Amino acid sequence: MEPTLQAIYDEVIAGNRTGVEEGVRQAVAAGLPPARILNEGLISAMGEVGIRFERQEFYVPEMLVAARAMQSGLAILKPQLVAGGIRAVAKVVLGTVKGDLHDIGNSLVGMMLEGAGFEIIDLGTDVPPARFAEAVREHGAQLVGLSALLTTTMQSMRSTIEALEDLGVRGQVKVMVGGAPVTDVFAKEIGADGYAPDASRAVALAKDLL
Ligand code: B12
Structure with a gap:
């Protein structure tokens, strides 16, 4: 995996909010497509968190800090994801x-x-x-x-x-x-x-x- 995306993935799993934010900023600055940052960095990390919860390696607190870290990353990515939408379709x-x-x-x-x-x-x-x-x-x-x-x-x-x-x-x-x-x-x-x-x-x- 792209090192910048790997870093985001690892920081989400670690529940390190500032690490995720930094990673997403770097990835955006490096010109990586927002969809890749979202899917390969953020979403796939939450998938891994779910797997660890099933295996009882993670409990609710770990799941929660990971989710919060992911949301901080999402907040930074939002303008990139939303860019382009002007008129309300419905x-x-x-x-x-x-x-x-x-x-x-x-x-x-x-x-x-x-x-x-x-x-x-x-x-x-x-x-x-x-x-x-x-x-x-x-x-x-x-x-x-x-x-x-x-x-x-x-x-x-x-x-x-x-x-x-x-x-x-x-x-x-x-x-x-x-x-x-x-x-x-x-x-x-x-x-x-x-x-x-x-x-x-x-x-x-x-x-x-x-
Ligand atoms: C993070 C998380 C939490 C966090 C939530 C934080 C938050 N702010 O959301 C916290 C720690 C609070 C939590 C609590 C609990 N959780 Co939880 N959680 C998760 C986890 C790890 C990730 C969910 C997630 O955010 N995924 C990332 C997002 C992007 O994916 P998504 O939600 O699936 O959404 C995508 C699609 O589904 C779809 N989609 C979603 N919504 C919609 C709506 C529409 C209209 C459409 C078209 C599409 C669509 O598009 C989305 C984007 O691509 C999952 C594991 C998993 N694999 O899902 C467990 C999981 C859902 N949790 C689980 C459990 C058991 C719980 C608790 C009961 C634990 C407990 N003992 O307290 C509580 C329940 C609390 C409650 N009443 O809701 C189980 C559910 C098992 C089951 N079969 O019911 C899971 C599957 C973990 C597991 N493997 O056992 N959890």
Whole structure:
């Protein structure tokens, strides 16, 4: 791997925030494409963190410092990822479903959509179903993106779609879902309009759905 990217990868795993920030600045200054910094440096490091957690080499505190370090790197990379998006294509309400506090994937999807010209209303994490539905109505959104990282919270996606129906706004929006445990089959089962496995394919999906 490119030494600059390897350094970012190592610093994310070590949970060294300033190290990650420095690495991302250097990589940007060296002219490395933002997508490579994101995928090879930041995202692949979080994948490794997940593997170590499964092997019980890492516990929640290590996972948390790694996530914070990654987010600091993301914040520096955001302007590069978003560059080019000028006019709003459509409004998208985004959030991580009720009970779930993972926000990195959701933020990334938001940044990439913003880069593609979408207007983002990010409700953050642990969002109750009714809150999604109210936001759709309030903002007149055309799309909703639901994120879940836990097999237990995936079920909140179903209740969120029901809440959209209850408030009478299901017909005005397309619902897309994602997150590590979510699959295409699950998306169909709960009546979502689409699933994407990563942030760049979330952009392609959003454009397709409109
Ligand atoms: C970082 C992390 C944490 C951090 C989160 C910090 C934060 N601010 O987000 C902390 C430490 C808080 C945490 C806590 C927990 N975690 Co955790 N965590 C992770 C870890 C290591 C990485 C997740 C991540 O950020 N990945 C990087 C991003 C970029 O990837 P992503 O989220 O998948 O998103 C991409 C795609 O999925 C997609 N996508 C995501 N959302 C959406 C939405 C739409 C609409 C679309 C189209 C696409 C899309 O695009 C994104 C970008 O490409 C994962 C391991 C893993 N491999 O996923 C475990 C993991 C998700 N956690 C796990 C667990 C068990 C927990 C805890 C229960 C641990 C505990 N005992 O307390 C708690 C639960 C807290 C809660 N209520 O939510 C398990 C879940 C197991 C399961 N099957 O349910 C995992 C898989 C670890 C493991 N291997 O066991 N965690």
